[in-house]
Amino acid sequence: MDKKLKQSVMDDLERFVKRKDYYRRIGRAWKRGYLLYGPPGTGKSSLVAAMANYLKFDIYDLELTEVKSNSDLRRLLVGMSNRSILVVEDIDCSIDLQQRDEGDKRARSTSAGEESDDKVTLSGFLNFVDGLWSTSGEERIIVFTTNYRERLDPALLRPGRMDMHIHMGYCTSESFRILARNYHSLENHAMYRQIECLIEKVMVSPAEVAEVLMRNENSDVVLQDLLEFLYAKRKEVADSKNTK
Secondary structure (H helix, E strand, C coil): CCHHHHHHHHHHHHHHHCCHHHHHHHCCCCEEEEEEECCCCCCHHHHHHHHHHHHCCEEEECCHHHCCCHHHHHHHHHCCCCCEEEEECCHHHHCCCECHHHHHHHHHHCCCCCCCCCCCEHHHHHHHHCCCCCCCCCCEEEEEEECCHHHCCHHHHCCCCCCEEEECCCCCHHHHHHHHHHHHCCCCCCCHHHHHHHHCCCCCCHHHHHHHHCCCCCHHHHHHHHHHHHHHHHHHHHHHHHCC
């Protein structure tokens, strides 16, 4: 990640865990929402793991397609422990959430105090995100990941639900150097200039770069492989444009 972005996430997490009295004083559920969005392979799942390691929180992975109703969702959430992160990955395609007006009509058609047995609705899910189903717990973090933020209902994204939106983008020169340092203990190399020039022009994910860097323990060999991989990527993009 970009160092400034990484630091801003860490600062936000630290501020959140220190504000128990503040949340209690203003009467809000002690929770924080993060939306991680960007192309596949850009580190969204890895960032969730890093957040959990940094705070020493448990992770709950919620597969919404396995939840049959709003009441089932409520039962699952009540079982969550404090100091935990609830993750809903690929939320834009994990479930076809019914629109709020449909959910509201269904809610009005049921008797008072009775839960609808229909599938999870957007209104029911939003109730959860707002903390209405989390009153028995504290210090909860909710993370949504998506490759396509524009597909999400705006109601899911407003502050108070997803408080911080974090864009996980394609590999940059800075992220390449971090990966090279992590995998090969390299601070610099004669091929860096060529590689960084190509990385700025070719859309390649950090996961793709990492996969190439792991192919060989010889730094010269692996950087040459990466250079050839980037040239091939650039040619592929150019060919696709020419065929249109």
